[in-house]
Amino acid sequence: MGASETVQKLNNFDAIRALVSCMFGVGVLTVPRTFELAGVLGGLLCLGLSCLVTLSTCYFLCESTRREKSKARTDEGKPKEITYASLVKNLNKKFAPKILNIITVLICYLTTLAYFLFLVNFVSILIRQFPFQDLKNHILFDYVLRAILSLIFTIILGSVTVFIDSIQRLSKLGYATLIGVFGSLFLVLGFSFFIKNPFNSFSLLGEAQLFAAIPSFIFATCCQTLVVVIYLNLKIPTKNNVISVLSSSVLIAFLAYGFIGVCGYYVIGRLGAMDFLSIMIDKQSLFMKSLSPLYQSIVFYSTLPVVLLFIIGLCGSFASQNFVGRNSLLELIRGNENATLKDRFKIAVIQFLIYSLIAIFNIPANLIVSLVGATAMPFVCIIFPSILYARRFLQKKRTLLILPSLLCLFGILVFFYSTIQTIKLAVLGDGFSSLNNTSFNSTELFLNSTLNN
Numbered sequence: 001m002g003a004s005e006t007v008q009k010l011n012n013f014d015a016i017r018a019l020v021s022c023m024f025g026v027g028v029l030t031v032p033r034t035f036e037l038a039g040v041l042g043g044l045l046c047l048g049l050s051c052l053v054t055l056s057t058c059y060f061l062c063e064s065t066r067r068e069k070s071k072a073r074t075d076e077g078k079p080k081e082i083t084y085a086s087l088v089k090n091l092n093k094k095f096a097p098k099i100l101n102i103i104t105v106l107i108c109y110l111t112t113l114a115y116f117l118f119l120v121n122f123v124s125i126l127i128r129q130f131p132f133q134d135l136k137n138h139i140l141f142d143y144v145l146r147a148i149l150s151l152i153f154t155i156i157l158g159s160v161t162v163f164i165d166s167i168q169r170l171s172k173l174g175y176a177t178l179i180g181v182f183g184s185l186f187l188v189l190g191f192s193f194f195i196k197n198p199f200n201s202f203s204l205l206g207e208a209q210l211f212a213a214i215p216s217f218i219f220a221t222c223c224q225t226l227v228v229v230i231y232l233n234l235k236i237p238t239k240n241n242v243i244s245v246l247s248s249s250v251l252i253a254f255l256a257y258g259f260i261g262v263c264g265y266y267v268i269g270r271l272g273a274m275d276f277l278s279i280m281i282d283k284q285s286l287f288m289k290s291l292s293p294l295y296q297s298i299v300f301y302s303t304l305p306v307v308l309l310f311i312i313g314l315c316g317s318f319a320s321q322n323f324v325g326r327n328s329l330l331e332l333i334r335g336n337e338n339a340t341l342k343d344r345f346k347i348a349v350i351q352f353l354i355y356s357l358i359a360i361f362n363i364p365a366n367l368i369v370s371l372v373g374a375t376a377m378p379f380v381c382i383i384f385p386s387i388l389y390a391r392r393f394l395q396k397k398r399t400l401l402i403l404p405s406l407l408c409l410f411g412i413l414v415f416f417y418s419t420i421q422t423i424k425l426a427v428l429g430d431g432f433s434s435l436n437n438t439s440f441n442s443t444e445l446f447l448n449s450t451l452n453n
Helices: 012-023 027-074 084-090 096-127 141-162 167-191 210-220 224-232 239-267 276-281 293-334 341-360 366-391 398-427 429-436
Strands: none
Touching: 012 167, 012 224, 012 239, 012 293, 027 084, 027 167, 027 210, 027 224, 027 239, 027 276, 027 366, 027 398, 084 096, 084 224, 084 293, 084 366, 096 141, 096 224, 096 276, 096 293, 096 341, 096 366, 141 293, 141 341, 167 224, 167 239, 167 276, 167 293, 210 239, 210 366, 210 398, 224 293, 224 366, 276 293, 293 341, 366 398
16 A cells, blocks of 8 residues: 555554564574574674664665655655655666565565465474374375465465555554564573573674674564655654654564573574474474473473464564565556555465465475575665665765765675675585575574574
């Protein structure tokens, strides 16, 4: 829905929920592995840096949107629809909007594909923990199980995404995301009081790979694709209020990722390559084998309700990414974001048919997800917002060019590092197998499946 058609504006809490639903995904479960790279102190420093980058670039986009909105008021004729893609027309009218929309479509739909694959793999791991050995050994069991799970999640996620036609409805799903995230947080926080990993090298700097951890945190806190539409629908779009909304959202992300990362690192450490919920429900994982039978039962049955909460929460994150991707796709095809129920249904049918085929036949998609994310995310998250903001100071107040210029340079460094790292690990045998193994549940966009190996 375009900004001009909005009836009900977002209050601050609505806006925060919408932003948070975009920030949190499967990365909530894989962030402890990123803390292994940088350690407790290094991880918190890298996470803090990524939150500051997200806060700055989101503010840059809000300011660029405000100026564009003010400029549109002075133009004659019909009110202009403002989107992230329309903002980059100032850089290049012909190609920049199309490039940005293509990048956004790829990022959002590959993110939702990663979420879909995660859910299918995750629930299949859970089902395998229950006794029906004869069926589990049958050659068709895996295909049938994946087909059933794909159908279930197609119905659930498809129903959610088809009926999300506005940012107002999307913001309500933020409740689900928050419940899933904080359920996971309280789980690892509780376990950290009575479970100590005997094989863990819990330390301040971990493996001392701080720069390797930064891209994962940058992509985990990314919400720039949703910022423009939130700003346009904000009830009080003043500078102070915008900063308040952005700061609150980033603070929630920092606290949630920080606590989950540190506690997960402490409890699980190096006892598994999967996300911590998959490790806690897999009785054959190294972590579960390191526990006594009593503790195994406590961990397994305590994790089950959190699993349900997280799946519900991931529906909100899925809908958020899908909303942005669908709008960008429609803008790319026909020049506006307005989608009828029929449009949304058609897109969902094609989308989930492809997702289901990939999930059922276990087609390796993680390499594509990681490669596109590594190359595209720095542009959407950092480089484009910084350039848009810097343009206004080219002729005056050149001292204000310092921050956007530094962030733009930082984005370029992240782009080169993450791209080279992804390609390198794809070419090497171990990296390729990790990237393409869809049971390796670091499917969060984008580098948890590559940098954490």
